[in-house]
Amino acid sequence: MAIANVNPNRMELSKLKKRLETARRGHKLLKDKRDGLMKEFLEIVRVNKALRETVEANLKGVYENFLVASAIMSKQVLENSLMFPKHRVEVGIQTKNIMSVNVPVFNFEQKQDDLYSYGFFGTSGQLDASINRLGEVLPDLLALAEKEKSAQLLAAEIEKTRRRVNALEYVMIPQFTEKIRFIKMKLDESERSTTTRLMKVKDMMIKEMLSKNNMS
């Protein structure tokens, strides 16, 4: 472990101890965050999957009807009928905070509930059916957008958090404990050497005193 550049003194030791404590606390917090995010994420992704299945199935119906309509009607009439839509979709974006991730919440407003921007003359029933169906799918489609975006954002955040947790758990914290151990051992070692030195000096002094007494 990288303990090459550590000064083995008490100052460094107390500093490292503080950092270790912070790292431990951060690790715990991040771990909780990760678990919380994961719980939310799994819920959202499950909804997301279900929504996507229904939307894709419904869109198929829309397309089928539209295809028939475009086969029956001339291209020009079809385009003219759809040229000026009466219906408008506007979306308000709010953000919801899930564990410090800002997730969009789309609440949409439909301007008019009459979907048909054309008269009955010259247009085929399939077009009506197609558009009607689309109107039905619309709320799901927007909900899908919301959930899918949320899932993507949460996934990114979870990935980041997991990396941080791992970095703390497997790199930072072991490094700190190792450094602290190293310093403690060094300090103990120097303490022991001081003690022995003192004992040695004491011995020498006693010997000197004794020899002086013998001389006199």
Added chain:
Amino acid sequence: MYRVAIIGDRESVLSFKAVGFDVADTTDSAEVLSAFNDFVSKNYAIIFVTEQVAQLIETEIESYKDRPYPAVIVIPNNRGSSGMGMDAIKKSVERAVGADILFKEEN
């Protein structure tokens, strides 16, 4: 208020005009790109793209993944779904969990 747009081939997206989406009907790679950038710069909330188109601007879509909006959502076109949308969900699950846990029971 923000608006909703859709990019895709004509047959698939024309009907979305009726419900008030802003439609860009093109499948040409350069046109799709400019339409996409246009929608992004005009602050559209949601941009739907058909699978076919999504393949053309994959990197652009990827770069908006980590922003709250626009939400770029892949939908199937009139030739049916190739499972690209599901793949996107799968990918985000893998990204978050590290393994695919949602779809395992199916395959």
